[in-house]
Amino acid sequence: MSRTVHVDLDERSYEIRIGTGCEIASLREGAAGQRALIVSDAQVDAHYGARCEALLAGYGMKVRRAVVPAGEGTKDLKYVQELYERAVEAGLDRHATIVALGGGMVGDLAGFVAATYLRGVRFVQLPTTLLAMVDSSVGGKTGVNLKAGKNLVGAFYQPVEVVADLATLATLPDREYASGLAEVVKYGVIWDAALFRKLEEQVAGLTQRDLTVLEAIVARCCEIKAEVVAVDERDAGVRAILNFGHTLGHAVENVAHYDRWLHGEAVALGMVYAAELSRRETGFPDEDAKRLTRLLKDLGLPVHPGAGGFGGDWVALRAAMSTDKKSRQSVPRFVLAQKLGAVVFDHAVPEDVAAEAFGAVFG
Numbered sequence: 001m002s003r004t005v006h007v008d009l010d011e012r013s014y015e016i017r018i019g020t021g022c023e024i025a026s027l028r029e030g031a032a033g034q035r036a037l038i039v040s041d042a043q044v045d046a047h048y049g050a051r052c053e054a055l056l057a058g059y060g061m062k063v064r065r066a067v068v069p070a071g072e073g074t075k076d077l078k079y080v081q082e083l084y085e086r087a088v089e090a091g092l093d094r095h096a097t098i099v100a101l102g103g104g105m106v107g108d109l110a111g112f113v114a115a116t117y118l119r120g121v122r123f124v125q126l127p128t129t130l131l132a133m134v135d136s137s138v139g140g141k142t143g144v145n146l147k148a149g150k151n152l153v154g155a156f157y158q159p160v161e162v163v164a165d166l167a168t169l170a171t172l173p174d175r176e177y178a179s180g181l182a183e184v185v186k187y188g189v190i191w192d193a194a195l196f197r198k199l200e201e202q203v204a205g206l207t208q209r210d211l212t213v214l215e216a217i218v219a220r221c222c223e224i225k226a227e228v229v230a231v232d233e234r235d236a237g238v239r240a241i242l243n244f245g246h247t248l249g250h251a252v253e254n255v256a257h258y259d260r261w262l263h264g265e266a267v268a269l270g271m272v273y274a275a276e277l278s279r280r281e282t283g284f285p286d287e288d289a290k291r292l293t294r295l296l297k298d299l300g301l302p303v304h305p306g307a308g309g310f311g312g313d314w315v316a317l318r319a320a321m322s323t324d325k326k327s328r329q330s331v332p333r334f335v336l337a338q339k340l341g342a343v344v345f346d347h348a349v350p351e352d353v354a355a356e357a358f359g360a361v362f363g
C-alpha cells in the first residue's frame, strides 16, 4: 500500500511516496557503486538507522551513517561543519547522495549540508515524524538556527525524492505525534474544508495512528503543500498561507525560550487566536471557530495555555511578534480565515483588536 504525490517544479520536480516499507525509487536503480551518507539523530538512528543502511547497501551503494544529537540545539552551524567532515571521510563526491532520516530538525540540517557540500549533492528525505511528513520534508526549505533566531541561515534546495514510511510513526512519542496533527489541521483550514470534515470524522483513527487513515490524510496534506510550493517556491507570496496560526505560534515558542511548547502545540494556540481574529476581521463564522477549537482539543492539542500561562504576557508576545520574519515595520502580518478552506494573508490587524482578541480567548 502506498500513494504518490508529484511536486511540480520543472527540472526540480520530484515524487513524495507515502506508505509502509517504501523503496527509494531514485536510488534503487542506477545508484550501485555510488556513495551515500545517512544523516540521523541518535533516537531515530537507534530505531531505523541500521535498516536504512541495509536498504541502501541492498541497492549496491557504499553507505555511511552520521549520527547527531537529537533536539533543536543541533540545528546549528557547528553540526553543519561536523557533517561536512563526515562527508569528506565517507568519500562523498558529486555523484553521492545525502539521505536525511528523521524529523524536521534532521531534514533541515542535512538538507543544508546537501545544498552546500560540493555546491550541492543529491538529497533524499526520509521523514520519520508526522510534522516532517506533512510539512518540513516537502518544499525545499533547508537551514539552521543562529543565536539571533530560528532558520536565519539556509537555502532553498529540493530533494530528489521524499519517502514517508508511516510505520516509523509507531515509535514517535505522543506529544510529537499530536504536534504534527496541528499542521494537518492547518491544511484543512487554509485550503480544504472537506479535509477538515474528514479529520473531524476520523479523530479516533488519527489518535490511534491507523495506517489507512494516515495514508490518505498525509497524502492530502502533501498534495496541498505541493500545490502551494509549485506556485510560490521561494516564499514571495501565497506560500505565506502555510503560516496560519504561526504568527502568535512563533511568539509563544519564543517567550517560553523554545523549551515549554513543541512547535505544533504553539501553532495550535496560534490557530485558536487566529480564528478569533478572523471572526472579528474577516467574517469567519462563530461555528467554524468552535469546530476548530473542538478538533484541536479532540486531537490532544492545547487550546489554552492553562494555569502556567505562556511564560510571558500579551505585551511580551506582542513584542515577539514584531520581530517575526514576516512582520513589516514591526507590524505583524496575519493569515486569517474567511471560512474553513479559504484564507487571506498579509493582513495587518489593528492593535486594539489584536489585544482584545487575545483577552477573549486566553483571558
Ligand SMILES: NC(=O)c1ccc[n+]([C@@H]2O[C@H](COP(=O)([O-])OP(=O)(O)OC[C@H]3O[C@@H](n4cnc5c(N)ncnc54)[C@H](O)[C@@H]3O)[C@@H](O)[C@H]2O)c1
Pocket: 041, 042, 043, 044, 047, 070, 071, 072, 075, 102, 103, 104, 105, 106, 108, 128, 129, 130, 131, 132, 135, 136, 137, 138, 139, 140, 141, 142, 150, 151, 168, 169, 170, 171, 172, 173, 176, 179, 263
Ligand atoms: N523546512 C521546512 O519547511 C520546515 C517546516 C516546518 C518545520 N521545520 C523545522 O522542523 C523542525 C521540527 O521538526 P520535528 O517536529 O520533526 O522535530 P525533530 O526533528 O526535532 O523530532 C522530534 C523528536 O522526535 C524524535 N523522533 C523523530 N522521529 C522519530 C520516530 N519515528 N520515533 C521516535 N522518535 C522519533 C527525534 O529524535 C526528536 O527527539 C524545526 O527545526 C522546524 O524549524 C522546517
